Amino acid sequence: MDRLYAQRCIGCHGLTGKGDGPTAAFLPATVPDFRETVQRRSVTQIRNIITKGKGMMPAYGPALSGREIQDMVLMVRFLSQLDRSPKWWERFEPLVWAHCTVPWEVVLGYDDPPEEDKR
Amino acid sequence: MIRRPSSTVGFALIASALLGAPRESMAHDPASPTAAPEAERHQVHAVVNDFSLTDQAGRPFRFQTLRGKVVLLTFLYTTCSDVCPLLTANMRALQQSLTARERQDVYFVSVTTDPEVDTPSVLKSYADRYKVDFSDWSFLTGDQRSLEPVWKMFGVKVERVARGLINHTTLTALIDSKGVMRLVYLDAAPDPKRMLADVRGLLGQQ
Numbered sequence: 001m002d003r004l005y006a007q008r009c010i011g012c013h014g015l016t017g018k019g020d021g022p023t024a025a026f027l028p029a030t031v032p033d034f035r036e037t038v039q040r041r042s043v044t045q046i047r048n049i050i051t052k053g054k055g056m057m058p059a060y061g062p063a064l065s066g067r068e069i070q071d072m073v074l075m076v077r078f079l080s081q082l083d084r085s086p087k088w089w090e091r092f093e094p095l096v097w098a099h100c101t102v103p104w105e106v107v108l109g110y111d112d113p114p115e116e117d118k119r
Numbered sequence: 120m121i122r123r124p125s126s127t128v129g130f131a132l133i134a135s136a137l138l139g140a141p142r143e144s145m146a147h148d149p150a151s152p153t154a155a156p157e158a159e160r161h162q163v164h165a166v167v168n169d170f171s172l173t174d175q176a177g178r179p180f181r182f183q184t185l186r187g188k189v190v191l192l193t194f195l196y197t198t199c200s201d202v203c204p205l206l207t208a209n210m211r212a213l214q215q216s217l218t219a220r221e222r223q224d225v226y227f228v229s230v231t232t233d234p235e236v237d238t239p240s241v242l243k244s245y246a247d248r249y250k251v252d253f254s255d256w257s258f259l260t261g262d263q264r265s266l267e268p269v270w271k272m273f274g275v276k277v278e279r280v281a282r283g284l285i286n287h288t289t290l291t292a293l294i295d296s297k298g299v300m301r302l303v304y305l306d307a308a309p310d311p312k313r314m315l316a317d318v319r320g321l322l323g324q325q
Contacts, residue, residue: 007200007281007284008198008200008284009200011200011201012200012201023200023201023202023204023205026205026307026308027204027205027208028208028212052244053244053245053248054248055248056204056207056208056248056249057200058197058198058199058200058204058245059197059198059241059244059245059248060198060283062197062198062236062237062238062241062283063198063236063282063283063284064282064283
């Protein structure tokens with residue numbers, strides 16, 4: 001998960017998701033801080049952005065598996081929590097995976113139901 | 120094979136001779152800076168041979184049909200998260216900076232380095248996100264066998280790391296209306312103002 005983030009996301013979104021990656025300074029658009037965007041979106045909305053892209057952000061749907069996209073969603077949501085960084089994840093990942101058998105959506109807290117499910 | 124009119128030396132050799140063994144900038148290469156210095160702009164003189172690929176609408180595309188236009192050609196892949204977005208954004212800025220009259224004589228070409236992922240429809244979606252005007256800009260793909268000679272002709276090294284993750288030489292070429300490559304930019308983010316001046320310089324020579 002953190003490998004995927006390092007390979008595909010860190011250049012723009014930065015180590016902690018603040019939008020301060022090394023590439024961000026050269027972009028003609030501002031890279032948002034996950035704490036201000038991811039927190040306001042449902043899992044489905046985040047997954048759609050990662051899958052289909054948005055603006056200058058690549059669409060990873062054609063390149064990555066569903067599981068990899070899901071891992072990206074998890075990582076992005078994780079980083080959107082204040083003061084968390086990949087170092088936190090490195091420390092607690094084994095513990096989380098060893099003891100967690102419930103769906104990851106539950107671990108991170110439920111979102112509002114996706115738009116399509118409200119109908 | 121790109122060659123100078125008077126020889127059959129490949130572009131890579133020409134570049135080495137002209138540039139003094141330049142440091143190549145590779146997308147996704149951790150050792151490469153995000154933005155190379157402006158000095159990564161080099162004059163060359165090499166004929167670009169014809170090639171055939173497929174554009175973002177799935178139509179056949181022949182480079183030869185651009186004869187008579189100044190062409191700005193670059194290499195990218197759609198899931199690139201560092202250099203390619205900068206290249207595309209800069210090219211779009213340049214496209215918008217040209218006057219309507221100038222745009223009749225200029226054409227933009229983006230060639231994928233990842234045919235495994237970048238189908239015509241994927242390229243179309245990518246370009247749409249940048250609000251590209253396709254009237255004078257084509258995004259090209261093809262099978263590996265069709266693309267490899269094109270990469271090689273421009274001296275672009277392509278190395279697949281994983282699906283949708285490619286190391287490739289960062290290169291943008293400015294080609295004159297006679298099909299002769301006149302400038303190459305090895306910067307990760309060539310200055311659009313500098314490129315605009317170069318394009319207008321070639322237009323003035325027509």
